[in-house]
Amino acid sequence: MLTITIAIILAVLGTVIANIALPTMMRELDSTPAAATWVVNAYELSVTVSLLPLAALGDIIGYRVIYGVGLTAFTVASLACGFAPSLPTLVAARVLQGFGAAGIMSVNTALVRFIFPRAQLGRGVASVALVVATSSAAGPSVAAAILAVASWHWLFLFNVPLGVVALVLARGSLPRTPLAGHRFDWISAGLNAATFGFLLLGLNGIGQGQGRALVGTLLALGAAAAWFLVRRQRRLAAPMLPVDLFRKPIFALSVATSVCSYASQSIAYLALPFYFAIGGGMTQSQIGLLITPWPAVVMVVAPIAGRLSDRYPAGLLGGIGLVVLTAGLVLLNMLPPDPRFIDVVWRMMISGIGFGFFQAPNNRALIAAAPRSRSGVASGMLSTARLAGMTTGGVTVAVIFGLLAGKVGQEVTVALGVAAGFSGVASVISFSRLGRG
Template sequence: MNAAATDGLPVPQRILAFLTVAMAVTMAVLDSAIVNVALPSIATELKASPAEAIWVITGYQLAVTVSLLPLSSLGDIMGYKRVYWAGLAVFTLASFACAQASSLPALALARVVQGLGGAGIMSVNIALVRYIFPKASLGAGVGYTALVVAVSSAAGPSIASAILTVASWQWLFLVNVPIGLIALVIAARALPQTPASGHRFDWISAVLNAFAFGLLIAGLDGLGNTGAVPRALAMIAGAALAFFALVRRSLKQPAPMLPVDLLRLPIFSLSMATSICSFAAQSMAYVALPFYLQRSLGHSEAATGLLMTPWPLMTAVMAPISGRLSDRISPEKLGIAGLCLLAAGLAAVATMGAQASSFGIAWRLALCGFGFGLFQTPNNRIIITSAPRERSGGASGLQSTGRLLGQSMGAALAAVVFGLVAGGQTELLAWIGAGLSLIGAVASGLRKSA
């Protein structure tokens, strides 16, 4: 069915369409997390050093980051269903190739291809949700998507541990194959056909985009290594030059790959800034807390995982609830409330001291997760609905890119703090995260007058 001329899909098809979206997004999100757990085993079996094995993770992340906007642009050109289906097919085939890899270069290359497939999925998933769900329940649809992402992120380490208990690391990738094949069949029948703009793909912008985001992410990662700071700063400077060239080129285009036309809309740009601030705050906390829990409080790795669970768990609980609320209550108000609660939770983390009990840690992280979940879905709804319907792909791609940028910036800032500050790193990062959350809350409030 063509959803372009209707308000969402009828219920049986809507359920199947969202099911295939959920299956593919789950695989893409899981594969960005579960490999971390198996990295030592992979390095040992493939006779690689830890530094070399990191490319199994970095290759995937870089491939996703540099291809999100080009593939979202391709979705506008060809239709979101085609890009999504092709991305899912590439991801499934690359997962099989990862499992068959017998050397680190082969595995790293397969992971890069897998990242390209994952970008095909993540670049247009929210755009598809806009066509799957009717306007009156779009908030619920975005909330369900956020729930899938939150649950997948939270469950990643546990699923990886469960698989590795009974099977080799290759099965971390092989499990994707039957799920991907089933999702492909459902997607072919249930996903809506969306309008295709038919304008030409801008290869020059795609190359500039790859240099801009690739150098930026690599530079941010390098800031945490004191010996590599000059090289990292050179990469960031190169990224700035590539961004400058990309923006100049994009300003002359009616539907640019880098959606400067959307960023001109105050409500859209403020929502993107809010998203980047929140994900940077979350990323800093996720990096810092394990060190605090293990080194300062003496908890084991397993206990650390359990103690950190309240944050993603509460995010998962709140995501669909806040989505439904955003169909009735101003998303701007929900965003302000959520970010203020996130700031309060991070401030509570910063002041919990060295004798914090397990309950004291749990309620603080639950408050963070509650606030993050209350904010995230309404904010994503604003991002996608403030863009014209025919630019849903650009909005979807930029939303995913903003999330990755926020996470990378937060991790880089955490690395810098750990390298420069002798003690109290977790407390300082929690205060910085609280400040970023409040900045995001102010930006969210400014959207009312935008």
């Protein structure tokens, strides 16, 4: 669990840690703002398109192998990022780093399933959820601390010694798991990459206000690739996109709950800082303090919810948690124009309690719904659902802010209302799992 924890921290930080240094990178590498954003986009894109193929490959050759190769690639790519002399070199290294992160994230929950006995699986899954939540929340603070004493290169170089330590620990500790007997499907891997790649580029294009023709073409290509992918998967005994597992209501509903819930959280995380900065005139450090209660409470609640999920159904625990999250978002939407610090904090804590109570039970239900031989694709689907929800939330905020440009109070009110809608739908989906598994 220690080697898995270290690797998850590195992979999650890789998603958020570079954002804060983009202006500095742009200036030092003599680039433009649009080109500099590819330092982030390249990482996210390579993670998204490779999660499911690497998860499926883990079922075939072993989860510890995929984990080890992914961690090695991530560590080597971090070294290359730290010494990158130009933006194209840095972007190329970030692509490799994203593939490495996908190797880690695609099989980490599958490995946890073989580390913990079934009666304690909820605790193991809760540990992963805790690490993901903590790393996501700490990313900006870690980046700020590094940049306060060193150049942006060390945002990547600090990964290297941690990656080496995790590799040494992994060599003698990770369990060997049963191997599937089927072959890797390269055609499905290509269709998967085209589906998620085109769809992600199209959705990002909506958020960045790109031309309708370009966005429409990308989305159409993604939809076409998705149609061919699903059609092919239906004919396979062990599909890469687990359409066979989606026939199980508990699995399909858990994925839908995850997508809606992460979309809700992403919308709140993106919209509230604008409200605090522009509406309340708060500094960056004050905004950070106001956002912190949400992930801080998740850190406390997730282990408790994980233990409870070993005894009580995820549909009940997740449904209750998401009702609480919805209430927290509604209360945040009722903040006065000039809120006191404590008024924001207790509302953020309620939202964090709700999200923390949903996360671990939902993840446990999703991974446990799959046969042990399909743990890899289930683990990959868990990470894919999280990324899909976060992307949906980001695009939603971009569209709302674009339509209501200049009306900060109204923008945030609408965004938080939509976030509450997503979490409300998620709670209904969660409760619908009762009695199904």
